[in-house]
Amino acid sequence: MKAMIVNQYGSVDAFEAADIPKPSIKDGHILVKIAATSINTVDTMIRQMGADLPLSPAAPALLGMDFAGTIEEIGEGVTDYNVGDEVFGCAGGLADLPGTLAEYIVADANLLALKPKNISMREAAALPLVGITAYEGLQRAGISAGQSVLVHGGSGGVGHVALQLAKHYGANVFSTGGGDTQLSLIESLGASPINYKTETVESYVQKHTDGAGFDIVFDSVGGANMTNSFEAAALNGQVATTVAMTELDLTTAHFKGLSLHVVFMLIPMLHNYRREAHARILSDLSKIVEAGGVKPVVDDSAFTLSEVSKAHALLESGKALGKVVVTV
Helix, strand or coil, X not given: CEEEEECCCCCCCCEEEEXXXXXXXXXXXXXXXXXXXEECHHHHHHHHHHHHCCCCCXXXXXXXXXXXEEEEEECCCCCCCCCCCEEEEECCCECCEXXXXXXXXXXXXXXXXXXXXXXXXXXXXXXXXXXXXXXXHHHHCCCCCCCEEEEXXXXXHHHHHHHHHHHHCCCEEEEEECCHHHHHHHHHCCCEEEECCCCCHHHHHHHHHCCCCXXXXXXXXXXXXHHHHHHHEEEEEEEEECCCCCCCCCHHHHHHCCEEEECCCCHHHHHCCCCHHHHHHHHHHHHHHHCCCCCCCECCCCEEHHHXXXXXXXXXXCCCCCEEEEEC
């Protein structure tokens, strides 16, 4: 089958066209003909860092995590799917799991679900990693109707799903962005936009919560921005972040009695730990999408499998609006 592999980690031009064996079906797995895959920040990190990142596969490596496609074969023990079903998931591209920059993947049935019927393959391929991350963060933070929720980075991959999910759950949603295009997207998705470049944390907390702070802060920016999240959170509030690899003073979090949730959605894939939770989340997300609660935002760019280097370059440029998707 056709694939794009990395023989030597590093630059955006590391991908090379290759003809590799089509994977064989195995128990508990499903053979999927891939229609589309999306590029995530973690994909670019693996390509750049290689062995310096513990979750990177050994070279030559087949990267890519998200996919949408059609089932061609079903392994022993799988009972919930049929040949011809359209599915989506996040199932490879790290450690010993072959990725999605290829025509086929043999995916663990616990890492996928039936694709939402009302969106395209490209849109479905954009959703798994960011959707699971957003869903997990909000659920762990105890999202409920009537709460005030702040999403940092609401025009990004995880952020644009998190704010839609929070709105779906009945929360009053606010989100930060850094430019007119980002703020317009945030508003179009149902959240009140906040320009973090012109508004201080103190000012928007006062403006939107009368100084009380937000019940939940979902921080898809993380790192040093977590300090802003702590400042923006209410007393005994909840902070969920996707980027916690940083040294940070927790004094504000302590005196506010905050709960911090670190979301690392790759754990089930890396450790074969509770993978069925991902199937359940994806199935729930599919229903929410079909009900109109979430609409994946896909960048207008169009890339084929052979153009994956260009797709990586676009994501790294910071100029993409929504998810970058590659058609296989």
